[in-house]
Amino acid sequence: HNTRFLHQFLDRYMETAGGDDELSLVFFDMDHFKTVVETHGHLLAAKVLREVAEVVDSHLDPNDRIVRYGGDEYVVILPDQSADRALDKVARLRIAIAETLFLVEEEIGVSVTASFGLATYPHDAMDKRQLLAEADRCLFESKSLGRNVIVASQ
Numbered sequence: 001h002n003t004r005f006l007h008q009f010l011d012r013y014m015e016t017a018g019g020d021d022e023l024s025l026v027f028f029d030m031d032h033f034k035t036v037v038e039t040h041g042h043l044l045a046a047k048v049l050r051e052v053a054e055v056v057d058s059h060l061d062p063n064d065r066i067v068r069y070g071g072d073e074y075v076v077i078l079p080d081q082s083a084d085r086a087l088d089k090v091a092r093l094r095i096a097i098a099e100t101l102f103l104v105e106e107e108i109g110v111s112v113t114a115s116f117g118l119a120t121y122p123h124d125a126m127d128k129r130q131l132l133a134e135a136d137r138c139l140f141e142s143k144s145l146g147r148n149v150i151v152a153s154q
Contacts, residue, residue, distance in 0.1 A: 001067040006075055009065065010128045013079060014121070022123070024086030025131050027139040028093075028116040029073035031147040036110060040103070048102045048110055055100050056093055075135075083120040083152060090116050090150050098148060113148035115139060124153035 013023055030036070030052065037045040049072060056066050056076065065077040076093070078086045094116060101109040117138025125131035134153050142151040 001065055003067065003069060005065075006067045006069070006077070007128070009077060010131070014128055017121075022080060022082050022120055023131075024078040024081045024083060024118060024120045025135045026076040026078065026086065026090055026093075026116055026118050027069070027073065027135045028076070028090075028114045029071070029139065031113045031115055031143075033072040033112070036112065040108065040110065044103060044106065044108070047106075048112065051100075051102045052097060052112065052114070055096050059089070059093055059096055081120075083118065083123060086118055086120060087150065087152050090118055094148065094150060115142040115147050116150040117142055118150065118152040120153065 017023070030049070033045070036048055053066055053068065053074065056074070060066065060076070063079050067075040067077065069075045078089065081089070094114065098111070098113045101111060103110045117135045117140070119125055119131055119134035119138060121131045124134045138151040138153055142149040145151065
């Protein structure tokens with residue numbers, strides 16, 4: 001999925017959401033991914049990104065969605081999931097990425113990690129713009145804490 005899908009999905013969700021409906025949104029991007037590009041080239045780096053998306057997707061529920069946001073950044077949409085439930089899932093995603101070897105078919109075996117920012121509607125934000133901004137802010141905070149970290153909105 002792409003960013004257009006992300007915006008359409010969030011718009012639809014928030015138009016129909018009831019007072020008890022929650023949606024958690026996760027921004028994540030790869031740590032030091034420029035090193036992968038410089039070491040293995042753009043084509044293999046792009047394959048790593050596809051493989052990362054496949055690993056993440058394999059840990060998602062049927063209604064969850066992963067969206068390529070740009071570059072090496074992704075958004076994971078977790079409908080009907082509280083912050084606590086989403087945080088548990090994101091912890092599993094972080095470990096799955098860190099423990100997977102990528103480019104195995106090419107006999108290279110690249111290890112990567114990712115940093116994550118998590119925000120939940122309506123607790124952390126009242127609309128789509130605020131939700132995206134808060135999840136992004138949390139991602140930047142995770143990067144500042146040393147990478148391979150999850151920061152959830154307070």
